[in-house]
Amino acid sequence: MTSVRHDEVSGLEAVERPDGTLVRMWGSVDESLRSQASAVMAHALRRPGAVVLDASEMEFVDSSGLAFILQVMRAAQEDGRDVLLRDPPTLLLEMLDVLGLSDQVPLEFSRS
Numbered sequence: 001m002t003s004v005r006h007d008e009v010s011g012l013e014a015v016e017r018p019d020g021t022l023v024r025m026w027g028s029v030d031e032s033l034r035s036q037a038s039a040v041m042a043h044a045l046r047r048p049g050a051v052v053l054d055a056s057e058m059e060f061v062d063s064s065g066l067a068f069i070l071q072v073m074r075a076a077q078e079d080g081r082d083v084l085l086r087d088p089p090t091l092l093l094e095m096l097d098v099l100g101l102s103d104q105v106p107l108e109f110s111r112s
Contacts, residue, residue: 010059012040012068020049020081023072026057029065037068044072051076056087056110066095073105084108 010027021044044051053069055061061069069085069092076083086108088096096102 012036014040014043016047017049021047021051023051023053024057025053025055025061025065025069026059028060028062029055029058029068030060030062031064033068034064037064041068041072041075045075045079048081050082050084052084052086052108054086055089055092058089058092061089061092061095066092070101082106086110 010029010033011025012029012033013024015022015024023040023044051072053072055069058065073083073085084106085092087110088107093102096105
């Protein structure tokens, strides 16, 4: 399993899995992660298979973080891949709702 991991407090990581790529997001996913976002997105989209965006450890997201999530999802979907947003925090769900995108983003909730 290969991954691209950066800062420990907040960051993004692309983890290769046999069936695709897991993109982990933790801490504050915001403008400060822009260069990481580009590298992680490129890494995830180079590989075949499904893309799972794991937001279970995300504490904050701003418009830049939302843009990253939507760009990865759109690019993967355009490539015919399955995409899933796992365990998004309430703030992210509210942002998607305000933008009218709630019903367009495949969600999975694994925590109780």
